[in-house]
Amino acid sequence: MLIGEVARRSGVSARMLRHYEALGLVRPTGRTVGGYREYSLADIRQIFHVEGLRSLGLSLSQIRRALEDPGFTPANLVGDLIRKTEQRLNRERELLERLRTVDAAEPSGWQDVLRIVELLHGLGSPNAARRQQAILAPAEDVPAPVELLAQAVLAESDPNVAGALRWALARASGDGVASVASGMSSDVVEVRRRAVAALAELPGDEATAALTDALEDADPTVRRHAALALAARGETRAVPALVGTVVEGPNDVEAAELLGTLARDTRWTDRIMNALIHELTAHSANSAVRVRLTQALGELPGSIALDMLQQLARDDDRAVAFTASALVEMFAEQPDEGTGTAQISNG
Incomplete structure (x- = not known):
């Protein structure tokens, strides 16, 4: 079978087939009287072997090694490919979330996009002071996207940065309650504690409803903070939890004062x-x-x-x-x- 026919049937371009030949991956078995490359059925099977390994992410040099070395064991190479693929997918997911964040902010021009990206970089810094600075000194005339602040407040472990995020979230335009309340369903107790602390500083009936649900949380710290926040809003549903806080502490003084109110x-x-x-x-x-x-x-x-x-x-x-x-x-x-x-x- 000549190279043109092989290219048509295999889906591999003639140029790539010549490249495979130059690398020694697939050499045509023979030549015609006129000097044209002629591929046998075994050659075509080799082409499909190469293409199959390429689809797994192997480089051409790795494919050559795999095909030429009869003692080659794929376990380590496949494991390495899995790790690299996971890393690539994580980067793609991060990019997707970043694009969604920019889109949600409805930027009016590229300058707005650049300012939002700057905020994203700041919040992603490993330095707590840098993250706090990004929150407290946002780009001029570009409000921080509520969704971004909500995600950041659920993930932030530094107490000072977390406080700045809650402050910014409470003052941001838009409704961040649903995004923050999603943290209450987390299996990670620290995430639920961050969520209830943020909900306590958000106004409105939706935040109150989420705090009321938090009174049933399995974690006593979550229940305590929910009760204190609800009582400060005049919600008597918090009374049993407030009495429990007086009994158990901490925050017993605050709970006693709220019970008095x-x-x-x-x-x-x-x-x-x-x-x-x-x-x-x-x-x-x-x-x-x-x-x-x-x-x-x-x-x-x-x-x-x-x-x-x-x-x-x-x-x-x-x-x-x-x-x-x-x-x-x-x-x-x-x-x-x-x-x-x-x-x-x-x-």
């Missing part, structure tokens, strides 16, 4: 006080927990907790009695205030 709603006053009293009984052997609960009672409005505090002032636990006595004295000095009491030091 929510208890101003008369529909919740008795329920909050009864919940705190219930925990006092349940943790009768834990002095530190009972001190925190006593301080939380002192945050309730009016004098509704005064009788209970007077009982606790005679408690067998000296730390509890001291805290309750101090609170009773404060009520006596400010009979009309009844809320927002200072936390008592047991020192």
Whole structure:
């Protein structure tokens, strides 16, 4: 079969077939009387072997080695090809995400594109200070894409950079709630913690709904931050988690203050006080927990907790009695205030 016919049937150009011959990959078995290359069936099979190996990403030199060396073992080479292909795919995915980010920002010209790419480079820096600078000093007149900020805040481990990202996200135009809330479904607890911290700083009903769902999270830190954020928005659904925060700490002081604020709603006053009293009984052997609960009672409005505090002032636990006595004295000095009491030091 002549070279033109081989090229037509194999899909390999005549030029490439000559290149294969020059490299010694596929040499035609014979020549015609006129000197034209003539390929046998074995030669054509060799062409398809070369093309098959090329489709796996092997270079022509690697193909020559594989075909000429009878002792060649493909395992290492194939493993190397897999690693290189994965790296290439990762680069392609990164490029795709970068293009989508630029497209989502709806740039009006190439100058806008260049500024967004500059921000992408800054956020991708291994240097935390460089990432923070990219967030706090964005390119002039080019708002940071919300989707980009949301992705960055879920991935950022440096607390200072994460704070800057949340600040920028809360002030960015557009709705980043859905993108941030997607982090709540992550199997990685750190991602969920970053997501709830960002949601706490985003306004609106969607953020509130996402925070409410976070009250059911398996991680106590996620639940605690969701409860604090919801209570700050006046959401009484956070009450059980706030009581739990007073019991467990940390953030018990903040939780107690928020319980005091929510208890101003008369529909919740008795329920909050009864919940705190219930925990006092349940943790009768834990002095530190009972001190925190006593301080939380002192945050309730009016004098509704005064009788209970007077009982606790005679408690067998000296730390509890001291805290309750101090609170009773404060009520006596400010009979009309009844809320927002200072936390008592047991020192």
